[in-house]
Amino acid sequence: MTVPATAHRPSLDGPASAAPSSLSTWFSDGWVATKRNMIKIKRVPDILVFTTLQPIMFVLLFSYVYAGVIDIPGSDYKEFIMAGIFAQTVVFGSTYSGSAMAQDLKDGIIDRFRTLPMSPSAVLIGRTNGDLFINTVSMVVMIGTGLVVGWRVRSSLLEALAGVALLLFFAYALSWVLAFLGMCVRSPEVINNVSFLVLFPLTFISNAFVPAESLPTPLRIFAEYNPVSALVQSARELFGNVPPEARGVSDAWTIQNPILTVLIGIVVMLVIFVPLSIRKFSRISTR
Amino acid sequence: MSFIEAHELVKTYSPRGGPTVYALNGLNLDVPQGTVQALLGPNGAGKTTAVKVFTTLIRPDSGSATIDGIDVGTHGDRIRPMIGVSGQYAAVDENLTGFENLDMVGRLYHLGARASRARATELIELFELTEAQNRPVKGFSGGMRRRIDLAGAIVMRPRVLFLDEPTTGLDPRSRLGMWDIITRLVGEGTTVFLTTQYLEEADRLADDIAVIDGGKVIAQGTADELKASVGGQRIELSLVSEADSAVALEVLRRHGSDEPVLSAEGRTLAVRVAEGPAALQRVLAELHSADVALHDAGMRRPTLDDVFLTLTGHAASADSEGEAAA
Ligand SMILES: Nc1ncnc2c1ncn2[C@@H]1O[C@H](COP(=O)(O)OP(=O)(O)O)[C@@H](O)[C@H]1O
Ligand SMILES: [Mg+2]
Numbered sequence: 001m002t003v004p005a006t007a008h009r010p011s012l013d014g015p016a017s018a019a020p021s022s023l024s025t026w027f028s029d030g031w032v033a034t035k036r037n038m039i040k041i042k043r044v045p046d047i048l049v050f051t052t053l054q055p056i057m058f059v060l061l062f063s064y065v066y067a068g069v070i071d072i073p074g075s076d077y078k079e080f081i082m083a084g085i086f087a088q089t090v091v092f093g094s095t096y097s098g099s100a101m102a103q104d105l106k107d108g109i110i111d112r113f114r115t116l117p118m119s120p121s122a123v124l125i126g127r128t129n130g131d132l133f134i135n136t137v138s139m140v141v142m143i144g145t146g147l148v149v150g151w152r153v154r155s156s157l158l159e160a161l162a163g164v165a166l167l168l169f170f171a172y173a174l175s176w177v178l179a180f181l182g183m184c185v186r187s188p189e190v191i192n193n194v195s196f197l198v199l200f201p202l203t204f205i206s207n208a209f210v211p212a213e214s215l216p217t218p219l220r221i222f223a224e225y226n227p228v229s230a231l232v233q234s235a236r237e238l239f240g241n242v243p244p245e246a247r248g249v250s251d252a253w254t255i256q257n258p259i260l261t262v263l264i265g266i267v268v269m270l271v272i273f274v275p276l277s278i279r280k281f282s283r284i285s286t287r
Numbered sequence: 288m289s290f291i292e293a294h295e296l297v298k299t300y301s302p303r304g305g306p307t308v309y310a311l312n313g314l315n316l317d318v319p320q321g322t323v324q325a326l327l328g329p330n331g332a333g334k335t336t337a338v339k340v341f342t343t344l345i346r347p348d349s350g351s352a353t354i355d356g357i358d359v360g361t362h363g364d365r366i367r368p369m370i371g372v373s374g375q376y377a378a379v380d381e382n383l384t385g386f387e388n389l390d391m392v393g394r395l396y397h398l399g400a401r402a403s404r405a406r407a408t409e410l411i412e413l414f415e416l417t418e419a420q421n422r423p424v425k426g427f428s429g430g431m432r433r434r435i436d437l438a439g440a441i442v443m444r445p446r447v448l449f450l451d452e453p454t455t456g457l458d459p460r461s462r463l464g465m466w467d468i469i470t471r472l473v474g475e476g477t478t479v480f481l482t483t484q485y486l487e488e489a490d491r492l493a494d495d496i497a498v499i500d501g502g503k504v505i506a507q508g509t510a511d512e513l514k515a516s517v518g519g520q521r522i523e524l525s526l527v528s529e530a531d532s533a534v535a536l537e538v539l540r541r542h543g544s545d546e547p548v549l550s551a552e553g554r555t556l557a558v559r560v561a562e563g564p565a566a567l568q569r570v571l572a573e574l575h576s577a578d579v580a581l582h583d584a585g586m587r588r589p590t591l592d593d594v595f596l597t598l599t600g601h602a603a604s605a606d607s608e609g610e611a612a613a
Binding site: 025028029032035036039040043044107108109110111112113114116117118122283285 | 391395439
C-alpha cells in the first residue's frame, strides 16, 4: 500500500495546521462545500423540478385564474402579483438549508466534516450558497415566464435588478436562520413542517397576493408589519409595479420605507444567525 | 512517552426526563506512539464517547485528553490536521460517488486539486471500490460505505487513526481485509486507536487492550496479561454421553477452585484449577474409575471471553440489548 508519507504529512508547526485560518483555505473550503451541494442539486431531480416547474405554475395560475377575479385599482393584477410570487418562491427556497443541515446531521456526514481541518463556516456557506443558486434559477425562470404572460418592468433595468437582488439577499439571510434551526431540530421532517407552518401564514397574510388594505383589520395590521410585505412592497416599487393610486394607502412605517425595512431585516438576520450557526456547527455531532 | 493521553475523563448525558448517564466516568489512558490501542467493551461502555472526545467532536465535562501534548478540547484546530477518523457509522455523502467523497475529503485536508484526485484514485483501488467509483453512494451496501469511510480516514496519512468498531457489520472476508489494512498502516508508523466488541479483533490487532465498562477502564494489558490476570488454567472436558455429566461435574467440583460450568449442550465442562497438570491427572484418574468416556480432555489458558466474564460479571457479547442506545 502506498500511503503518501512525507508529501502530505502535516507537521505540527507546518503550513498544514496553520492553513485553516487563512483566507485562501476559507475560500477553498467554502467552494468545496458549495460544489457538494451543486452535485446534489444535479443528482436529486425533485429539487430542480420544484425550483423551476413550481414557480412557472404559480405565475400561470395567478395570472390566469385569479387575474380575472381580483381587481387592483389602477393596476393590472398580473403586474401586481408578480413581486408577490417572486417573494413567496424565494422565501420557500431558503428552507432547503434547514432540512439539509438536519439531514446531514442524521446521516453523520457532519461528524466527518467536523473532524477535518476545514473552516467551521464552510459547510454552512456551501449550504446557503446552494439555496442562493436554487433561488437564482427560480428567479430567472419566473422572470421569463412573467414576461411571457405580459408582466412588464415599468422602472429602469437598474431598479429592476436591485429588486431581484433584494429578493435574493433576503432569502439568503433567511437561509442562515433556517440552517441554524435545522441544526437545533435535527429532524429534516420536523424542520420542514415547522418552516411550512410558519412561512405559509407569513407569505399569505401579506400584501403578496392581495393589497393589505383589503384585509380585515387584525390581518391588515399583521400584514403591514410582516417583513414579507416589506419585501414584496420593495420589489413592487423597484419593478415600477405599484399603481399610483396604491401609494401611501398604508401608513405603517414598514410599508412606507420598505427597502430600508428589508435591508435592516437582512442585516439583523445575518448578524445574529451567521455567528450563531457557526458556533452551533462547531459543537454538534450525530447523536 | 505517552502520545495519546486521557486523564480522568468524565462525560455525562442528561436525557430529558431520564437519569444522568455517565458515558465516561473517569477514563484514564496512556498510549505510546506507533502502537495500537484497543478499547474493548460491550455496547454502551463508552467507546464511542471516548473516540468523540479525542476526535474533537464533543468536549468532556471534566478531565483532560491530549494528543502529542496538545489538548484536544481547547486546540481542536491543531488536532484535526493530524488525525484520521472512521466513526461507528459511515460518514459519507449519499449523493456523491465514492470518488467524489474521497476527493472532497482530500480537498478539505487541503491537499490541492491534483493531489487529492490522485489520492482518491489510489484509495479506490486499494479498497477495491472500483464499483462505487462513479456511482452515488446511495445504492451501496453497508460494507461498501464502511470501506469508503475508512478510506476517507486515511486520505491524508494521519499521525493517529481513530477507528470506532471498524469491522462491526462486515462479512468475514471484508473483516480480514480491514485487519490487513490496519496492520499495514501500523507497519508504517501510524498510531491506531480502535474500539471493538470483538475479543478476537483486539487480540489480533492491538499491542495493548483496555477493557472498558461503565465509562472507565476496568482492566488493561496485552491479551496474555489479561488472561493471566484472570488467573489459573482451566480443565476442559468433552463427554461422549450427556448421561455422565452429573458424575463429571461432581469430580470437577472436587478438584476445581471454583464452580465448574457446563455448556448448554450438556457435554462440555470446564473448571478453573490451581495447579494445572496435577489436577488434570487426578481428574482423569477419577473419571476413568467411574467409567466416564471422554471425547477430549485438556488444559487451556483462559480466553478473553473468560476475562470479560470475570471482570464485568456479564458476557462480552451484549450485542443486542444496547443496540438501540448505541
Ligand atoms: N448523545 C447522547 N445522549 C444521551 N446518551 C448518550 C449519548 N451518547 C451516548 N449516550 C449514552 O452513553 C453511554 C455510552 O455510549 P457510547 O459511548 O456510545 O457507548 P459504546 O460506543 O461503547 O457503545 C450509553 O449509555 C449511551 O446510551
Ligand atoms: Mg459505540
